[in-house]
Amino acid sequence: MPTIAQIEAWLDQILEVEFSFRNTAEAVRQISRLAEQDQHYVISWVRRVASTNVELGYQYALHVHHALVLMERESVEAWALHAMDTYDRSGLRPALQVIWEVDDFIRINRERAIGCVLQEHERVLTGFLRGLSGRKLKIQSAEQIYTDTETLFLPPLLAILPSPEQNFLLYKVMITALWAQTRFGTFRTNLGETLATHPNPQRILALFQCMENLRLEAIIARELPGLYRQLDELRSALGEPPLPEIWEPFRQRVSQRDCSARDVLMQVCVMPESVQPYNAFAYQGVLLLDQVDARITARLEREKALFRIKLKMLEEELREQSGNQSEKRTDGSRFGKREIRPEERPEELQVEILLHDKPLPLPDDIKELITSITLDLGEIPDDYLQPAGPGEYDPALLQQDNALDQDVWQGSYHEEGAFLYQEWDFRRQHYRKDWCAAREKSVEPVYDGFAEQTLEKYSGLVKQLRRTFEAMRDENRLLKRQTQGDSVDLDALVEALADARDGREMTDQLFARQHRSERNIAVLFMVDMSGSTKGWINTAEKESLVLLCEALETLGDRYAIYGFSSISRKRCELYHVKHFCEHYDNEVRARISGIRPHDYTRMGFAIRHLSGVLTEVDARTRVLITLSDGKPDDYDGYRGEYGIEDTRRALIEARRRGIHPYCITIDEQARDYLPQLYGPAAYTLVDEVAALPLKVSDIYRRLTT
Amino acid sequence: MFQQRPIGGVFVQPKSVNLNEYRVVDEPFYQASGDEVGVFDSCYRNGLPVLLKGPTGCGKTRFMEYMAWRLGRPLVTVSCHDDLTASDLVGRYLIKGGETTWIDGPLTQAVRSGGICYLDEIVEARKDTMVVIHPLADDRRVLPIEKLGTLIEAPPEFCLAISYNPGYQSVLKDLKQSTRQRFVALEFDYPKPDLEAAIVARESGLDRTTTELLVRFAGMTRNLKGSGLEEGASTRLLVHAAKLIAAGVTPVSACRSAIAQALTDDHEMLTAVNELSSSIF
């Protein structure tokens, strides 16, 4: 058992008492009262918390014994991690709050235990929502429950009901109710105008919400009977009062199949004064008309343009396909439409697009547009069927979403629009969430004939490389002694005939067969563009890339090249040189030439991001090859053990995703940690350009045999 | 080309074929969606090869069975996979009782006997298969058999049909223009809801009310294509689920095992799909 003096010495050292004059006496007293294994546990956690911030560690030391009384160890750890996460995200003050308010943490935790956290179920709920049909909606957390017709806004946590399952169900019902508004025409009314001219707009709005809700419930009951049953169960679990008697006849009226939101509004306007709005049900949202109008206005214009441009493209495509046949029709294409509204389910409008009176098979993106447009307008208006003329629309209008991204990364480096990646903090023994903000840029091409000069400089090597790589192309192996095959295996046949003559049984394994191992590899080169590559390493990287591209082209495999560099976690950059789908053309060559040393070497985010890029390629074998001078290093503490440990983690994550990482280090001396990062077989040291492409061919060979 | 033949007194006898076992005797149930039957008839009469485009499980194979029955020709179906080579289609030597014999592959059999050859999911096959398909698919209508050093001319009754699922958009698995342009394309999709419900009811014996709900559920999974699922539920999967329900399994668990599990292994998507089915039933 450690003595009090020992505990004090540890704490003083961890909490830097010598420089900060913190008084550790109280903490020491409390810790010394704990059982021995608790003492060691607490000290190690004080160290972990203090690695984030010393003051936070100090406060942790003061409060942890209280937490240990109140909570299981697991929760105590969650509490400490939550404090550190809060520190990462919002700074010291809020983090200290977490430490001080243990009770709050416990309450929130309890809520979490019975409640349902939106973020944790977002994928499932979004999947559910997208399955329901209609426009592709998104989910986002907010204080109020409502929709702007493109996003559903929901509370971040529901802990109203006693179990997580029931609270999840409540989300599901909320989502369905909001979806139904967008899907069944709640916003296809002139509610806004009615409110503007009515003497008592509040009352009209409240009545409309009540009545429209009843209409949608009736539709849900018809369309999603299973869900309606769940809704009913929830309502009684919540102890909601039944619908007031006076509303019953209205409910029946709006439950008619052919009742539309417009009918609802009309009825609301003539509602007798005696009818009062009922209290909204727990799942019911509010109508925020301003939000809705803003969205619809922007969307109408954009989608009309998009639709007409896509018709234009469709027209061109069809003309191309049918070749000369359609050239006779110089009058241009006449698009028409046929709207089918099944009697049984009037909400289910089907629109066919006709060309010369024949229905056209439509690509998915046009189908989606039709859906979205008919949800807003109830039809495809005739003027939409006129294909767009050349230059009729400003392309900016169409790229609205992209344009947003563009702004973000041309502007300052706030995190919006960036890819956020976690990072491993070895002292904390935990990930820092959303720690790095990464962005993709492109290398500015430099047309200076660099590639040509390189090829000339290494002309001998290029020939050799081509031969090496060509030999790997379509590796054919002859499989002998097969039961069937393309040619006779002479050796086997001779033996077999001899056997037969001697009266032994003759084998039927007499054939040879060509086995083509079709390689299906995608390789991504991750090129260090940090400042430390300045000088010969940068040149070596670029020359190697030129030689590699030259060699890889002969193979016909897919490959991509990205550079990476960073200054602090907020400015992590990936530089695109060649995408997988791009050809090795002049522009790519010029981009290789444009590779310049930039800032620092944060490896983790680059590995994580590029692993993502790789997993999106359809290939059997995915390879990530890092070309670097091998020093993980960034100025906000990403160096030494921290950088190496995060890089190691990122590589483990990549391997779990089925990626084979390799590292080729361009340097004069080996780094002792590289085998630890990549495994002894997966890294090599190269000190001259000539050797590098050959190393890559080694990697290839190892992967394919 | 073929010097091995006389070695050791082994002789080769091209085998004549009888494809009676490939005849479609009873009329298959096929519910047409448009004029595909008429178009195929005309192609057949004019010796044009046909390309059936469409997602898996939407009735392409059934359509071919129906057409074979209608035209009274044997149907040879080959499901292509990534190890399928030209030899697998054309034929190869086998040893039987100490003799080397040439065995016709399915394509050759179909050509010789004037049958219909249906190559399902053609893009899955190895690229060398195109070498034998192309000359059959243009106006030469011949099948080169390199190993025998011969060319077989296809009789007028022979018909080549291939299928292709444009849904998997991958560079590796795309149909080349040079292939595509030799065929008359017929586009298939899942049938319209009422037709699909009728098909599922007929195939499974399940009542119309439940099959309509199943079709609606299928529509939901099809909405998820591109939002977490690669493909939505096919008519085939609906028939499977319907058979389970007809046998007494509850709709929600039938949808889970026959449809959701077939569509994805992603745990969260599975949950989402199950939530959808429990909303309907």
Ligand SMILES: Nc1ncnc2c1ncn2[C@@H]1O[C@H](COP(=O)(O)OP(=O)(O)O)[C@@H](O)[C@H]1O
């Ligand atoms: N139009 C149709 N008429 C009759 N049955 C159909 C039809 N479409 C689909 N089916 C049913 O779906 C199943 C799968 O269809 P299939 O023809 O095997 O699909 P594909 O060949 O397109 O993958 C069939 O066995 C049949 O039960």
Ligand SMILES: [Mg+2]
């Ligand atoms: Mg099939």
